[in-house]
Amino acid sequence: MADQQYFKSSVQISRPFLTSKAVKFLQKKTIPDYQTYKQRISHVLSFLLSLTRLLKFPSRTLESAMLYYQRYYLFNHFSTSSNIDVAIAALFIASKNEDTIKKLRDIIAIANPLRNAPNTNEAIEENKKVILNFEKKMLETISFDFRTYHIDELLIRIAKDLKLSVDLTYLAYMIAFDSFQTEVSLKTPQHATAIACIIIAAKFREENSVFPLNSAKYKCDRALVNEALFEILELYINNYNYGSLADMYPNDKESFIKIRINIKNEINLKDLDERSLLNDGFYNIKNYNVSDTGSARYMLGNQEKRFYEEVDAQENYKESTEPKKVKLH
Amino acid sequence: MSDIAANYTKEKKVGEGTYAVVYLGKQVKTKKLIAVKEIKTGMFKDGLDMSAIREVKYLLELRHENIISLLDVYSSENGNLNLVLEFLPCDLEVLIKDKNIVFQQADVKSWMLMILRGVHHCHRNYILHRDLKPNNLLISPTGEIKIADFGLARSLGSPGENLTANVVTIWYRAPELLFGSRHYTSSVDVWSVGIIFAELMLRTPYLPGTSDAEQLEVTFRALGTPTEKNWPNVSKLPWYNSLKIYPPPTRNELKNRFIAASGSALDLMISLTQLDPAKRCSCEEALQTVYFTEFPRPTKPKDLPKKSS
């Protein structure tokens, strides 16, 4: 009996950040056409931005929503027929978590005209069911991990500490906004991203007094900053028009290519090899059947040690309940 | 009887809150009693309740002997979220109301010490509880106070961020909240602790208003009406208007109200219940007052009064 239940339950450990390779590995399974996915993400960001403005949500709610949206598609199949519903579910969860809650009905009623969907009572009720269903799946995907940190809050504090001009801080802030459509939030913690935004802004404006920038002062590993730098520069180099800098500086794409070439040499990114990914259950596509028929347990990454201790204890427990063989001589 | 995985059993229902049903159970391996809080969800609830989100978010990160432990988070067969908590069979409100029990000054000191330590731990992690009251202060079988119910908690806002003033049960609600302030700090919890301190000494609620308007009246009758003189800029708060002006109580009046309180106990209560939040002490300052070092020593938790029946 006990054994049966043991097999039925699954454990979900929340790992807030993944390596680039792990992200690619997961997306290969869930996203059939990556180019479409990228186009959609840019569209989702502008859709959620409009929605956020109409609902008067702060930018931190938008930031969390973009994170949940991307995290969802690491473990669930991507399809263009439902990705806007998933985006609304992400914004809804973010609004709860960021203390800016609105009724789901009201969010849908404002979203429908933006997506050219009918806005009748029945349509809203129908859509509500769909979105609540996505909410449930998304909560499981994020392992009920509601810890949030925000790039812009950290960015402004670090900018103040570095005594950056208002102008430069604003540019860094715009870059931070553009970063919401990159995968940086899946990979590096927010203080590393904030520092990367400042570095890109300062290099772009050639404000060299900012350098050398000691990221260790902000308890931030240089390698993480580099990771974030690459991720964000990739957006400007490959999809300049998706970013908001394109409006302000339509002809400056080249500068970003130069910035990347200049920092490329310093960098040596470490990554996991594929074999360790294949052997780790964390990287499996989400199977809701486990939590439908059995039960699923959610732990934060910092409890991982405790989990393995429990597993060890369980093994020892099994051993100790085996009948002991008595030696006869 | 149903089981959440092999680790815990869920036995009888012991209570029902606004957004959850609470069951008694056991940790299978240790036979330790636990409480399982099953969160109600569904269409009419607009998905997962925000209180549940807050409870999971803050309790998973806070670990302190005076804060309830969230042992595990599960989703069960029916898809509901289950929070596995340590089992805490009693709360401070039950003891305050139990007239068969006599509170010694050392007992009150012991409870205050544990409450302040727990709240201090929240505050040093930039978390505001926002609903401190005797029935959210649970008591373990060994007498320890455990702060529970983080359904209204939030992290300290950044400057300029608007917070809702509609928090804290009104009897324990700080004056800045009664005036509708949208920018407040951990001092709202400190106020609640001060009012709980008074209640522990009086054995009856100190400021039992019956409505928001009456709460202002009751609060200021007891502690004086704030004015620009003792609280600069108070008149700019949204709901500050046409107040009846009561003088602040003299020390003698307070002494007569709290007959058994020592001089330093009174000093502490006065610092905890300063009308101007900027003048109110922090938990850290409160913990360092002479009240906690002078005699009598705080009672050991295991020797504290227990439920009589």
Ligand SMILES: Nc1ncnc2c1ncn2[C@@H]1O[C@H](COP(=O)(O)OP(=O)(O)O)[C@@H](O)[C@H]1O
């Ligand atoms: N950890 C616990 N141990 C024992 N009983 C508990 C525990 N937590 C809650 N309860 C019981 O369940 C009831 C409802 O709890 P809760 O949902 O937290 O209440 P509310 O929504 O009113 O804050 C409480 O009044 C209490 O009797």
